[in-house]
Each structure stands twice: as C-alpha cells, then as structure tokens.
Amino acid sequence: MERKNLYGYIINSSMVVALGIIYLKQINFNTSDVWWNWISLGLIVVILGMLTTVFFILRAQIKAKKKSEEKLLKSQKLLHSIIDNTTNAISVKKINGEYMLANKKYQSIFETYGKDLLGKTDHDMLPKELADRYLEADLEAMKLGEEIQIEEEIEQSDGKHTYLSVKFPLFDINNRVYAIGSISTDITERKMIMESQKTADTFFNISTDSLVIATSEKFLRVNPSLSNLLGYTKEELLNTPFAAYIFPEDLEKTKEAINKLEEGATLVSFQSRWICKDQSIKWLSWNATSDTATGRLYAVVRDITKELLLQNENEKRMNELYENQQKLNMIIENISDGVLVANTDKQVILANEVANELFGIADDSKISIDFSDHFKVLNPHEGKVFPAQNLPAELALGGKITNDIDVLLMNKQTNEIRRVLLSGRPIIDNENYIAAVVVTIKDISRYKRLEAELKKKDQESRRRIGFKSNQSKKEE
Template sequence: MKTSMERKNLYGYIINSIMVIALGIIYLKQINFNTTNAWWNWVSLGLIVVILGMLTIVFLVLKTQIKAKEKSQGELLRNQRLLQSIINNTTNVISVKKINGEYILVNEKYQLIFGTSEESLIGKTNHDILPKEIADRYLEADLEAIKAGKEIQIEEIVEQPDGPHIYLSVKFPLFDTSNRVYAIGSISTDITERKAIMESQKEADTFFNISTDSLVIASNEKFLKVNTSLSNLLGYTKEELLGTPFATYIFPEDIEKTKEAIKKLEKGANLVSFNNRWVCKDKSIKWLSWNATSDTDTGTLYAVARDITKDLLLQEEDEKRMNQLYENQQKLNMIIENISDGVLVANTDKQVILANEVANELFGIEDDSKISIDFSGHFKVLNSYDGKVFPVQNLPAELALEGKVTNDIDVLLMNKETNEIRRVLLSGRPIIDNENYIAAVVVTIKDISRYKRLEAELKRKDQESRRKIGFKKDDSKKKE
C-alpha cells in the first residue's frame, strides 16, 4: 500500500522527535549541573529543546505545504478532467502535437475519425498511422503554423469510412515560459455539409440571377431579394428596389388590390396569375403577372413575375381584330343574304362552310355543311346545249381550287329526286390568304330558268304575231 506524503511527514516527525527526546534523556543522566561548566550543560539542553521545536515547526510547515500541494494537485486534476470533458464533448476535432509531430493530446472525436484509441495515438506521429503522402501534407501544415508564429486557417480533406470530409482547421503554436514553441495545437471543424450547402446556395443564386423571369423574395412591405431580371424590367437598381417599400413602384390604382392579395398570401393561400401595374423608372407602365406563395412561419413571400404588357396589347389588338372581323362577317352575311344569286363558300377540303338563303333554297338544305360544292350529291349537272353530263373537273369549284377564275358557265341542274331541271350560270374564284395560298373558294349560282322561259315565251308570241299580220316564214328569210 502506497504511503501518502502527509503520513511520511508525520512518521518522520515522530521518529526524529523520539530520537531527540531520547538523546536529551541520555544527556540529562550524564551531566552534573553542580560543576563549574554547568551553564554549558544548560545550553546543550536548551539546544535539544530548540531542535525539538524546530522539528515541530518543520513538521507543521511540511504538513501545510503537503496540504497545499494536494489541494493544488486536486484542483489541477479537476481542471484536467474538466478540460478533457470539454474537448471530448465538442464536435470539433482537437489535437496537440510536439514539434517533432508526436501526439500529446487528442479528444474522442479525433480518435473516432482515425478509428483508434488515445493510447494508440499518444507518442506516435502521423507517419506512424497514415500513408506517407497524407502524413507529409499534415506535417507541412503544422510547420506553416510554426513559421507564422500565430494561428492559421486551412482546409484539409480527411478520408473517412463514408467518404472524404472537408475540415476547416485552425492550427496555432503553443509557447513555453521562455516563449519558445514546444507544441502545435489544432482545432478542426467538419464543414462538409456547410460546403455542400454553400455550393447549393451558390447554384441557387446563379439560377436566381440568370432566370429570365423576375424572381422575388419579400416581406409584406419590402423586397428582401430581387434578381437582375426585375431590375432590368423596371429600370431601377437592386439597391433602389431593396431600399424602398415596393408599394412605391406599384401603379396607385393597383395598390389596394395588391395589399389584399398579400393578406391572402399571409394566410397560406397561393397566388396564381395575379396581374398588377408597375411604374418604371422611365415613367412607363408595365403589367406584371405574379405567381406567389408564402412561408407562414416566417412571413416570407416568394414570387415569380412575368411581363405581360405586350401580351395584353396583343390581346387588345386581337379583340379589336375579332370585333372588326365579326362586324365584317355580319356585313358580308347581310350582303350575301341580300344577293339574288346563290352563294357557296368551301374550304380546300371541299366542305361548304357558308351558304346563303338562296343557295339553301336551291338545294333544299338548311345545314350548309351537307351541301356538296360539286352538286353531285343533289343534282346531275348537264350541258345546256346538248344535255350531256358536264365534266366534274370543269366545274367552277374544281377550277377555283387550281387558282382559276370562271364566269357564267351555262349548265342544267337536274334534281335527282324530282327530275326538275333548272338552268343556271355558275361562276367561281379562289380566295387567297396573306401568304398567297388558296384558303377557300367561292361559287355563285345564278338561276336563269325563269329568264329562259320568258325568253322562249316572248319568242313564241313574236312568231304568233308575225303570222297574224301576214308574215310568212319563207318571206321573212328572203328579207333577211
């Protein structure tokens, strides 16, 4: 059993005291205080008492020093344990090495990374536990700290079981009482995830700034972040947009409805295709269409804006054109309906898309799409002069699809159901679009049956009148 210093001091005091007392007793028995040298005997005895007193004083001083040392050692031990507890419970990787690279302190995180114990590291160098290339790299970094004479920061890559990790290491020299470097301390922080986040943030910022759409992060009153697109769109610098409430740039008549939309966003609703007007730096007005959402926990608004000014102008122009087209269509319909001739309009697929009332009556069909542009579904088309079938390829619709114009083709239309015959004049022409392509054809049908009957009736009556007044057929020919 190991004896403590306090017990050793006590044992030494007792032994020395016993020896001094024994010496004093022996001396007392041998001296004679009645002789002429009695004063010397008293002095000697006094010295023995002084020695005994000094032993007591030394004992007490040593006892106090031992207690102070034990207290100091206990405090030092507690501090060491506290320090070790702190460095073991930090997420940082901590180590201290001698100048020659030998480890004198490592925390548990350091041991975990290298997969070994403190006992296996203390007294060893990196060259003992790592490949030479990696150990040389770490040694070079340590030497840089010694050369600098102050702390330095470097990034180090450490291979771990789950892959390489990036550490930000703070290396610093440790000085003794003579101000000489005796060790190098190192505190390293794993910044692998932070690096990944920073890279991701960098990519997000790049995407944010190069987007052709205007991207915005805002509070309910001010822009927190805007990209270059919005700045270019409105003509203000980013600093101007970020330094002023965004209501400053909204067209006055649209401020209230914008505030109402923001209130809905704050309640968790998403904003889709919300349109409002903004005043640009050059005083022009632009319409922006917004899609937005919000983080209800932080109140942050996230929005994407698109300039729809040109779209709205085109829409207005389209509406005007449509209105004009409608008006023109109505006028055309009125004209067509009031024409005495039948009118058919067909597309390039030979489907009738418009027929006036005269044509509907002629065909006996009210549904325009059921009328055939070549009449084949309803009539037999015959030559007016010999009654033979008229070639389909020579009909006005067919020729118009080839880009040809025809006027007053005299034909007979024989109804396939009633055999009723009508004599008509057919005309056709193509309708050309802006690109000079045939878009449709128009066929007009002029019913001349009545006129031909009247003509025949007049001719018959003329012949009868001539006979009544004495004209003979042969005489009339002679006179002619």
C-alpha cells in the same frame, strides 16, 4: 507520503525523547554547571517542538499537494471530456509528425485509415500525396510561428468532407516549438450552402425575369432586370418605398394584394401599372408568395405591356372580324342563291340556308364542294356527265373566275333534277395566295319550267287564231 511523514515524526520524536531521558539521568543539578544542564534540556524540548512543527507543516503541504493533484486531475479529465465531446476535430503532433493527442472526432475522421493514431504519423496512414499536404501545412505554421487557416479535404465513409483547419505552434518554457496543434471544423455542409447560395445569386442576377425580395413597404433586394425594366438604379429602388412607383389608381388594390400575401395567400398573375423613371407607364405581372415567419415577400415580375397592347389590338380585330362575319352571314343568308365557301382542302366551311336546303344537309362540313356525294352533274343539252375539272370550285382553286355555268343536278337518292347556274371565284389572302373559294348556285328550274309553259301556251294560242307559219305559206 503522509504515512512517511508520520512515521518519520514518530521515530525522530521518540529518539529525541529517549535522548532527553538519558540526559536527565546523567546530569547532576547540584554542580556548578546547572544552567548548562537546563539549557541542554531546553534545546531538547525545542528540537521536539521543531520536529512537531515540521511534521504539521509537511502534513499541510502534503495535503495541499494532494488537493492540487486532485484538482489538476479533475481539470485534465474535464479538459479531455470537453476535447472528446466537441464537434471540432482536435489534434496535437510532435515536430516529427507523431500524434500526441487526438480527440474522438479527430479519430472518427481517420477511422477508415486506422483508429489508433497516437504514436503514428500521417504518412503511416494516409496516401502520400495527402500526407505531404498535411505535413506542408504543419511546417508552414512552425515556420511562421503563428496560427494559419487552411481548407483540407479527406475522403470519409460517407464521401468527401471539407474541413477548415486552424494550425498553431505550441512553445515550451524556452519558447521553442515542440508541437503543432490543430482544430478542424467540418464545413462541408456550409460550403454546399455557400455554393448553392452562389448559384442562387447568379441565377437571381442573370434572370431575364425581374426577381424581388421585399417587405410590405420596401424592396430588400432586386435583380438588375427590374432596374433595367423601370429605369431606376438599384439604390433608388431599395431606398424608396415602392408605393412611390405604383400608378396611383392601382395603389389600393396593390395594398389589398400585399395584405393577402401577409396572410399566407399566393398571388398569380396579379397585374398593376408602374411609373418608370422616364414617366412612361408599364403593366407588370406579379407572381408572389410570402414567408409568414419573417414577413418577407418573394416575387417574380414580368413586363406585359406589349402583350396587353397586342391583346387589346387582337380583341379589337376579333370584334371587328366578328362584326364583319355577322354582316357577311346576314348578307349570305339573305341572298336567294345558294352560297358555299370551301378551303383549299375542298372542305366546306360555310353554307347558307338556301344551300343547306338544296343539299338537304344541315351540317355544312358534310357538303361536298364538287356535289359528287349528293348529285350527278349533267350537261343540260346533251345529258352527259359534266366534267368535274370544269366545275367552278375546281377552276377557282386554280385561280379562275367562272360565271353562270348551266348544269343539271340529279339527286342520287330521289332522281329529282334541278337546273342551276354555277359561279365560282377564288378568295385571295394578304400574301396573294388562294385561301378559299366561293361557289354560288342559282336554281333556274322554275324559270325554265315557266319558259317552257309560256312557249307551249304561245303555240296553242297561235293555232287557235289560225296563225300559219312561214313554211305553210310557201306551200300555198
């Protein structure tokens, strides 16, 4: 254009100059029309000046237009660069659905269905059902004449993605819609986070354990379980420093525990007392950790009041049971008779020292309650084997009480014989069932020997003094 302007100026100027030269040669300055001649020459000069002025004006306009076009081109390139490099998917469609513009992100979304979108419609690439949904959204934006927001889903190479799309009409100079623009943001990850957050919130609210998020001084969030546990409303717990609810004697150790949490430690089963709204005291167990970056504390809380009461009762009972056991052991060990205690499976669970010595076994569990592993049980009068079913342990397991059954115990290894009196009785539990049996063994061997010796000495003494029996007197 600049060249055309220059060439036009040169040609026109040359023609005007040539015309001026010709006119100068033809005019006569000695005539009476000399003024008109000078005026004509002046007009030629003016025309030449106007041509020069027009030349420079056109030249300036051409340069300005060129700069404007360069600037516009630069702006277009910048705009296209921004559009192509944005993380949002941007597209423009004609009213008939043909793509006029699609940036790289938008092209990448539909690369599964074809890379070149320009001049095509959604129905040329997508399944009919999906294309119909997109077209319906475009028509809705045209109908309303304003932007709309919708969620759109599309299957991509790495799975299904969800996009939040803003669709808006584009108007021409006559205010008529000529195209539909769309800016779509991938919200797949955000939606997953929201779903995860929703699930976490649901878990937080329905948990039977009390869940807490707090600073070192106040609760930031509590679930309904803690409100139900302490009796305060959620607002009361959130708006009041939690130190107000801690039992005064436990306040100092709680502060120390919080300081440890802030340093990065983890609390496990930290126990403290809290004051409920009805002024009752509850023991709470805290499992807590902290986020040192934000200073937030996270805790799971359980009410262990009943457990501690039950534990204290159990400890008290165990102490009483231990004391009773010690007393029983002292009594059993100081009894001169052997004592065996067996469970319903006929396993000896307790034997005193006399019984251990009788059986020659220190390990109580290795003693048999029916003596069969260690002795032959004999009838003292007949010398026959005593029936096992009539032994005190067997009868006691059947609920019967026996006293002083006279038997002989023959050691299977040494054949040593002991004469003993066996007694047995069942131990009944709170539900009236047999829980165990007790068998006592009284060794009367020594007494029987003394009795035999006394009898023998008595007979010898009678003979020495000439004592005669009733039978001898009759013979006389």
